[in-house]
Amino acid sequence: xxxxxxxxxxxxxxxxxxxxxxxxxxxxxxxxxxxxxxxxxxxxxxxxxxxxxxxxxxxxxxxxxxxxxxxxxxxxxxxxxxxxxxxxxxxxxxxxxxxxxxxxxxxxxxxxxxxxxxxxxxxxxxxxxxxxxxxxxxxxxxxxxxxxxxxxxxxxxxxxxxxxxxxxxxxxxxxxxxxxxxxxxxxxxxxxxxxxxxxxxxxxxxxxxxxxxxxxxx
Amino acid sequence: xxxxxxxxxxxxxxxxxxxxxxxxxxxxxxxxxxxxxxxxxxxxxxxxxxxxxxxxxxxxxxxxxxxxxxxxxxxxxxxxxxxxxxxxxxxxxxxxxxxxxxxxxxxxxxxxxxxxxxxxxxxxxxxxxxxxxxxxxxxxxxxxxxxxxxxxxxxxxxxxxxxxxxxxxxxxxxxxxxxxxxxxxxxxxxxxxxxxxxxxxxxxxxxxxxxxxxxxxx
Numbered sequence: 119x120x121x122x123x124x125x126x127x128x129x130x131x132x133x134x135x136x137x138x139x140x141x142x143x144x145x146x147x148x149x150x151x152x153x154x155x156x157x158x159x160x161x162x163x164x165x166x167x168x169x170x171x172x173x174x175x176x177x178x179x180x181x182x183x184x185x186x187x188x189x190x191x192x193x194x195x196x197x198x199x200x201x202x203x204x205x206x207x208x209x210x211x212x213x214x215x216x217x218x219x220x221x222x223x224x225x226x227x228x229x230x231x232x233x234x235x236x237x238x239x240x241x242x243x244x245x246x247x248x249x250x251x252x253x254x255x256x257x258x259x260x261x262x263x264x265x266x267x268x269x270x271x272x273x274x275x276x277x278x279x280x281x282x283x284x285x286x287x288x289x290x291x292x293x294x295x296x297x298x299x300x301x302x303x304x305x306x307x308x309x310x311x312x313x314x315x316x317x318x319x320x321x322x323x324x325x326x327x328x329x330x331x332x333x334x335x336x
Numbered sequence: 337x338x339x340x341x342x343x344x345x346x347x348x349x350x351x352x353x354x355x356x357x358x359x360x361x362x363x364x365x366x367x368x369x370x371x372x373x374x375x376x377x378x379x380x381x382x383x384x385x386x387x388x389x390x391x392x393x394x395x396x397x398x399x400x401x402x403x404x405x406x407x408x409x410x411x412x413x414x415x416x417x418x419x420x421x422x423x424x425x426x427x428x429x430x431x432x433x434x435x436x437x438x439x440x441x442x443x444x445x446x447x448x449x450x451x452x453x454x455x456x457x458x459x460x461x462x463x464x465x466x467x468x469x470x471x472x473x474x475x476x477x478x479x480x481x482x483x484x485x486x487x488x489x490x491x492x493x494x495x496x497x498x499x500x501x502x503x504x505x506x507x508x509x510x511x512x513x514x515x516x517x518x519x520x521x522x523x524x525x526x527x528x529x530x531x532x533x534x535x536x537x538x539x540x541x542x543x544x545x546x547x548x549x550x551x552x553x554x
Contacts, residue, residue, distance in 0.1 A: 125447075125455070132355035135345070135447060139354065202447070204454035205470070206462050213458055227447045227455035229343075229353060229420070236422035237343070237445035240431055244424050250477035252423070253488055259468035269485045270471055 119146075119194045121185060121216050123209040125202040125228015126154050130306035131161060133229045138198075141226065142166070146193040149185055153200035153325060155307070163196070171197070182212050189221045200325070202230040206256045206276050232274045235302040235327055239311045242331075243272045249331060257281055265292045269334045279303070279324030286314060286328070293333035302327040337364075337412045339403060339434050341427040343420040343446015344372050348524035349379060351447045356416075359444065360384070364411040367403055371418035371543060373525070381414070389415070400430050407439045418543070420448040424474045424494050450492045453520040453545055457529045460549075461490045467549060475499055483510045487552045497521070497542030504532060504546070511551035520545040 122141045127133030134142075142148065142162040149169040150159060159168060171181040182197075189195045203209025203225050213223035232254065236243045243252050253270035257277035265273065265288055275285055282301060289299050302311040303322045311329065312322075340359045345351030352360075360366065360380040367387040368377060377386060389399040400415075407413045421427025421443050431441035450472065454461045461470050471488035475495035483491065483506055493503055500519060507517050520529040521540045529547065 123455075125451075127353070130355075132358065133353050133445065135351050135353055136357065137348075137350035140350065202451045202455070204451055204461055206464070208464065209455065210458050210460045211463065225455035225458060227351065227452040229445045229447055230451055233343075233420040233422055233448055234445040237341075237420070237427065237443040240428050240443060242428045243422055244472075244474070245429065246424070246426065246474075246476070251471055251473045251482070251486060253469055253471040253486065254462075255469045256462070256464075258464070264469070267487045268469060268471065269487075 119189055119192055120222035120224055121189045121195045121197060121212065122224050122226060123197045123199060123203045123212050124226040126150070126158055126198045126200055127229040128201055128231040128234040128306040129155050131158050133234065133306055134158065134162065135226070135228060137226050138228065141196050144194055145196040147185065147188050147195045148198055149181060149195065150198040151200065154198050159198070178208070182215055186216050186219050186221050189216065190219060199228070202228045205230050205254060231276070231305050231325070232327055232329070235305045235311055235329070238306055239302065241300060241311050241329060243274070243329065248335070257285070260285060260288070262288045262292055265289065265333070271332065273330040273333060275328040277326050277328065279322060279326040282322065282326060282328070289330050289333065293330060294335055296332045296335040298331045300329040302329060337407055337410055338440035338442055339407045339413045339415060339430065340442050340444060341415045341417060341421045341430050342444040344376055344416045344418055345447040346419055346449040346452040346524040347373050349376050351452065351524055352376065352380065353444070353446060355444050356446065359414050362412055363414040365403065365406050365413045366416055367399060367413065368416040369418065372416050377416065384414070396426070400433055404434050404437050404439050407434065408437060417446070420446045423448050423472060449494070449523050449543070450545055450547070453523045453529055453547065456524055457520065459518060459529050459547060461492070461547065475503070478503060478506070480506045480510055483507065483551070489550065491548040491551060493546040495544050495546065497540060497544040500540065500544060500546070507548050507551065511548060512553055514550045514553040516549045518547040520547060
């Protein structure tokens, strides 16, 4: 059977796609990391064997190898990824590895956390005027040099949450006085986007998105 | 009743979210443009009055004004947007206008076309190594100067499809020899991503995404 790498959306079960629900309902094995809420797996794949996947590369790779073996043995395997599997999700890499072992593999997109934050908290990321484009970055590849070279009107930084101060410090150094910096957390799960300088940052749970608008406005 | 601005995903009905399905089922009025397949509205909101929205700003604004009046009269109004409503979708602008008229308005995110293209056609847009970041642009704000200033490893251009040659020409001038340019069309609706230089471009239906990887690779 194929392996399905499926986007679970940002956490609210209502943001699962119909396709994700259909695949979860027929899964023999569901593998997921700690960013996917247990209630999604409980509700939509109660019949499936559950496998937790670690975020560290070695743990992730070992888990993927075992899942490919399960699929090769005829099991329907769903790898459930927080958000969308192609936006910093390593979803396609899983399929590449599967195809090296002759196992069919499909990737099903999901609602990404940045789009959910923008929608649910009505934080414009494009407006067709001053916000013409959006760049998506992730923490391990974020620093002053990278931010300075990416001159997008809106910059989104995906991160785990333990380096927020560092990212904000970089933004403070690189961006002009028009910049608006937001810290979005627990997107679709009771969280929100807090504008820096307006509210103290407290009780911010991982994962976190930092959204910087108008960094490069003259 | 509130207005709901809802992402419909890229076109395949299986990429609707559960939340979109729930709102469509209770809608009195569903408004949508010509990028949303009729079959989605027929299947999930057979009870609703259908209103088509034009893409031109004046048509769009007039339609939104009428929809706000319907909501103020107590109707449940769903504005269904292709893809995600915040990524070049003017979704939040609709809610701003609604709130100026005292009408509650929510935006529900959807699966964006670029994530769907990446997933369904297994075209990596991030890989944690050479593809560290993604920039999203839209055609009216795409030209040589803008491309040259956005130094993202992956650049996605959202467009209607009648200016493909112009975008490809700009990419040819700005990008280095390592660049890989893909034209993605009819995403999730029987289309695919065609790599430029490998297959002739034929029968490309709007809307179109152009995905440029490694434009700035030295």
